Amino acid sequence: MxxxxxxxxxxxxxxxxxxxxAEHTAGLGMKLVLADINGEALESVAQSLDTEVLIVVADVSDVDAVEHLAEEAYARFGRVDLLFNNAGIMAAGFSWEIDPQQFQRALDININGVINGARAFVPRMKEQGERAFIVNTASIGGLLASPLMAPYSVSKFAVVAFSESLHAEMALLQLPIQxxxxxxxxxxxxxxxxxxxRGSYHPAVSGFVQQLQQHLDADGISPAELARRAFAGIDAGEFWLIPQPEMLRERYPQRVEKILEKIST
Ligand code: NAI
Incomplete structure (x- = not known):
């Protein structure tokens, strides 16, 4: 592409x-519309990029804010070819103890943010009538649920499900939106x-969060490498973008095999 x-x-x-x-797309020569709830950090990212950038401070959980983002993007550039519904947060704790507002906030951002993105941009991309792309950020946590992060697992499974529905709808209507x-x-x-x-956690939860952070620091790939691998999949026309397949190689088949055992007799 x-x-x-x-x-x-x-x-x-x-x-x-x-x-x-953002850095990868700028490197490809794309023009950018960057959105975030953190205006100051967004400004500094925009200044570091060598391309035309529009920044819009927006909370993706707010339907009107995302509609406004789309209006601004089309007013400035007249088109959007690629949408990354990427904003997301983590929430941790025992499933029954997590503060209801914190649980809801994770759902509002992680899944409603993606839904709001599709609601605002699909009709405009449809109208545009050219090939366009939507990439929703889930996680391997959207394929395998983990303890102590139910809001995250729930919302990321929902991102996968929503993306599968959206993908099938594009095929149903034969729209050129990948x-x-x-x-x-x-x-x-x-x-x-x-x-x-925020808040204080049960020692098991704090320990788990610490472990996750260490895992991220020790085994995490850089955002630049992630972007490179994501684009390899986008360019190949793939629905499933799984940049670190080795992370799922053992545990995902175990999950599926348990279900297959139940349905194969
Ligand atoms: P990050 O915390 O470094 O970046 C997230 C960005 O989203 C921040 O700039 C934050 O201000 C913004 N944001 C938060 N709430 C927002 C809202 N309501 N509206 C607009 N912007 C908002 O986190 P990271 O890791 O870059 O996360 C990005 C996405 O990748 C998330 O959806 C996350 O769940 C997902 N992800 C991250 C993984 C990781 O290991 N870092 C692994 C798998 C998925």
């Missing part, structure tokens, strides 16, 4: 994976910082 002069929108672009995607779901393993980023800094 020749991405030169095409337009990408990236949500959660002020940090981590979103920033990596939908992909990105399921990264550990990527070095800020995800374990802000939302987890």
């Amino acid at each position: 020749d991405w030169q002069k095409k337009v990408a929108v990236v949500t959660g672009a002020a940090s981590g994976i979103g920033r990596g995607l 939908v992909s779901v990105l399921c990264p393993g550990p990527v070095t980023s800020e995800i374990f910082k802000s939302p987890l800094g």
Whole structure:
């Protein structure tokens, strides 16, 4: 795919994976619309990029804010070729103890943010009538649930399901919009910082979060490498973008085999 002069929108672009995607797309010669709730960090990312950038401070959980993001993007560039619904947060704790507001916030951002992105951009991409791309960031946590992070697992399974529905709908209507779901393993980023800094946790939860952070630091790939692997899949027309397949190689078949045992007799 020749991405030169095409337009990408990236949500959660002020940090981590979103920033990596923004830098990669800028390197491909794309024009960018970068959205994040953190305006200051977004501004500094925009200034570091050598391409035309529009920044929009937006909370992806807010339907009107995402509609406004789409309006701004089309007002400035007249087209959007690639949308990364990427913004997301972590929430940890025992499933029955997590503060209801924190649980809801994770759902509002991680899954409603993706739904809001599709609601605002699909009709416009449809109208545009050209080949376009939507990439929703789930996680390997959207394929295998983990203890002590139910809001995250629930929301990421939902991102996978929503993406599968959206993908099938594009096929049903024969629309030239390629939908992909990105399921990264550990990527070095800020995800374990802000939302987890709040509140105090049961020692088992704090230990688990610490372990995850260490796993991220030790085994995580860089956002730049993640972006490179994601684009290899997008360019190949793939729905499933699984940049670190080795992370799933043992545990995913175990899950599926248990279900297959139940249905194969
Ligand atoms: P990060 O914390 O470094 O970056 C997330 C960005 O999203 C931040 O700039 C933050 O300000 C922004 N954001 C948070 N809430 C927002 C909202 N309501 N509206 C707009 N922007 C908002 O985290 P990271 O790791 O880069 O996460 C990006 C995505 O990748 C998330 O969906 C996450 O679940 C997913 N992911 C991350 C993995 C990792 O190991 N870092 C692994 C698998 C998936």
